[in-house]
Amino acid sequence: MKPVFQKLKEKLGDAILEVSEGTAKEWRVFAAKDSILRITECLIEDFGMRFLFLSGSDTRKENKSFTLHYVFSYAHQDQFLIVQTRVEEKDSQFPSLAHFLPQANWHEREIQDLLGLVAAGHPDPRRLVLHEDWPQGLFPLRKDFGSPQKIPRTAGQYVFARVEGEGIFEIPVGPVHAGIIEPGHFRFSVAGEGVLKLEIRHFYTHKGTEKSGEGKSPEHLLCLAERISGDNSLAHAVACAQALESLGQSEVPPRAQFLRVVFLEMERLHNHMSDIAGIALDVAFSFGASQLMRIKDTLLRLNEQLAGTRLLRSVVTLGGVRPDISEAKKEWFVKEIKKIKDDFDKTIQILWQVDSLMDRVETTGTIKKEVAEVLGGVGPVARASGIDRDLRRDHPYAAYKDLFFRIPVFLEGDVESRMKVRVQEVYESFKLIYDALHAMPQGPLCGALKPLVPSQSALGYVESPRGECFHWISTDGQGKISRWKIQSPSFSNWPLIEYAVLENIVPDFPLINKSMNLSYSGNDR
C-alpha cells in the first residue's frame, strides 16, 4: 500500500493534503477541490484505478462545508481509494470531471439537484433527479431541508436535445409503458425506422430513499435497502449490511457467509431466468418465455420454502443471516437445484436453435467496449462487451474467495452476447450454490453487532445480478447514520442504452432494453 501513496505524493506533490489508511480496504486521501481533476487523471491513467461513484454530503455542522467523496477501485490489490474534498457554502462550485470522465456526468448532476453544489464546466447542467416542477433553491440532501413538508409545484420546462432535418420525427414513450414495467421516459429521434438519437429521462420513481435512511436504526435501514430494487432485494441488503457490519465492527460467522453466497446466487438465478425469458418474449417466441418463467416461479417457490419470502427479503440480518439450511433440507435442496438445472439446460438447448430468435438478437444493440468502458458500464452488460470485471473475484466478499467459479466474458456486445453471458452465469450459479452448500461449515448464523462507530464511513458492495452495487454509509458524532449513498448498477448502465440503440430500428428497442434489464427504481431511488 505504501508504495502507491509514495508514488501519489511524488506525482501530485502538494495537491494531496493528507493521507490516512481508513478501514482495512479503504485508503483515504484529502485534497483541495481545485486539484480533483489532476488527481483523477493521475489515478486513472498512471495507476489504472477505476472511478466508481461520487457521493456528496452536507457536513456543515461538523466542518462548516460540504464534503465530496470520489470513490475509486484498485483491482490489483483489492483496495478502494477515496478522495475527499471540501466545498464551502459560499463558494459552492466544484470542478466538473465530465469532460475527462463522461461517467461522472450523472453523478455530478445528481449532486447539483440534491445538494445544491454547482459542477463548474459541466457540459449538460440540466436537472436530472428532480423534475422541472421542483422549486428552485430547495435541496433535499441538505441537513436544513428539515422534515417533509408540502412542497409546492412550480412551472418549469425540461428541454430535450433535438435532432432537426427533413423527415425527422420524435417518438415520445412513457413514463407509463405498454408492458408491466417501471416508469421512465424515452425520446427517440427517428428517420424512418432507424434511431438517430435517444434521450432518456428518468427519476419518475425517485422516492428520496437515501434521505429516508438518515437517522434510521441499522435494522430499519436494512428493511429500506431491501426495497431499493425489488428483484435485487438481497444484493442491496447484503451490500448495506456489509457497510453497517464494518461500522459496527461485527464479524459475520463463516456459515452465514456461505449462506449469503447461496441466497445471492439464488437471486441471480431468478433474475437471469426472467431476463432471458423477457428476450424470448420480445421476439415473440412464447415457448421460451413461458418455459423460463415457469422455471423462475419454481425458483421463487424454492426461495419461499427456504427463506420464507419469494424475493429473499428478511434473509439478511446484521451480522449474519436469518434462515438456516439444515442437513436434511440441504439434500432436498440440492436435488431440486439439479432438477431445475436439467430443466433449464433442455430449454436453452432448444432456444439456441430457433432461427426466429437468433436472427433478432445477433448484432442487435451493439455496445462497443470503448463506450462501455468510458461510460462506466458494469455487470453482464459490460461483460458482454469484453470487459472482464466482477466484484466477486476482484474484491471478494462473503465466502466468494473460498469458491471457484468462472466469469463469462463475450466480445461482441450485442443482445446475443448479453444473453450468452447470462446463460453461462446461470450455470456458474448452479455450481456455486452446490459448492457453497457442501463447503459450508457448522456454526452460528449471526454475530453480535456493536453500536456504530461515530464519525466514520464504510463501504459495502455486492455483484448483484445487474452488476456492481455499492452502499456507502457515514455516521455522525453520535454514531447515527448521517448519509447513505446507494450506487446501483442501473445508475451506471442506463446511459449506455442511448448508444446501444443507435443505428438500430425502433421495434428492436424493447429487445435491447430487455437485454440490458435495468431497474428504474434502483436508478431513481
Added chain:
Amino acid sequence: MFRILKKNITVGKVTLPQAFTLAKAPEGFLGAPEVDPAKCTGCGKCVITCPTKALTMVDRSAEDKRFFHRSYGDCIFCGLCGPVCPHRAISFKGKFDLAARTKKELHLQSSFSLSCCRKDAAFIPSNALSAKGSADDVQGFAQGDFSSRLSMEEEGLKLKDKIQRLFGRSLHIREVDAGSCNGCEVEIVNLSNPVYDAERFGIHFVASPRHADMLLVTGPVTRQMELALVKTYEATPPPKLVVACGTCAINGGIFGGNYTVIGGVDRSVPVNVYIPGCPPRPEAILRGIFLALDKIPTAQKN
C-alpha cells in the same frame, strides 16, 4: 419443432388449481404477523421495532386502557416484530390473503388494562413509543395536487353493481407503476406465467389505459409520477376500477412521509380495493382483483 413438442409434453400441466381454493402458501413462507391475544400483554416491544408504524399503541390513562392497533395496510412483512416479543405472542403462519375494499378492514385493534400492562417487566411507557401520524385517516379518496383534473363524479363511479354486470366475464387491466421498487411488478408479471395463468379467468393485461377496465396501481405514488397516474386514470374509460397493489400503494409503506412521496394511491385517484403485501403473493393479487369484481362471496373470503 419436435424438441419443443417433446419439452412441452414432458413438462405437462403446471398451472395451479383455481386460486379460490389455493388458500395456503408453501410451507416455510412467513407472511403477515399474527398476534395471539392470549399471550400478548401489551408491553410495546414490537411497536418500537416496527419500521413502518404498522403496530401502534395508544394509552388512555383516564380509562386505564391501552389500545393496540395493527394495520396490515402498513405492514411490510419484514418479520422484525416476531423475535422481539418476550411472550412469543407474534407468529408468522403464512397468512397472505388480505385484500380488502376499505382500509378499515385492514385494521385490527385490541385493548388491555393499562395497570395490568404496567406489571409486565417488558412494559414500555407510551411516551417512548413512536406516535402515528394522521396518515391513516384517509379512506377511499383524498384529493391530491391534480384532483382538479378529475371530474366531480369520481365517487359516483363506484357503481358496483353496474360494473359487475359489465365486467362479468372478462377484465382488461392496465398496470401502472407509480413508484414501486419493482417487487410488485415481479409478482404481477408472474400472474401471466403458466403457473398462475390469469388469462384462464379472462384477465388480460393491456398496453393502454384506453383499453382497460381496471388500473392495477403499485408504489407509494411519487411526486414525479402523480400527474402520469392521474392522466392514466383520466384516459381509462368509465366505468373503471382501481386496485392499489402492495403496502406502498395503500399508505406509502416504508417510503411514506418522504419529501417526494405522496403516500398512497388514494391520495391521487379513487381506490376500490387494497391488497397488502410486500410484495403480495400472486395469489393475493388475484384475490384482490376478484374482490374488486365481487366475485368472492364474503362468507368464502373469511
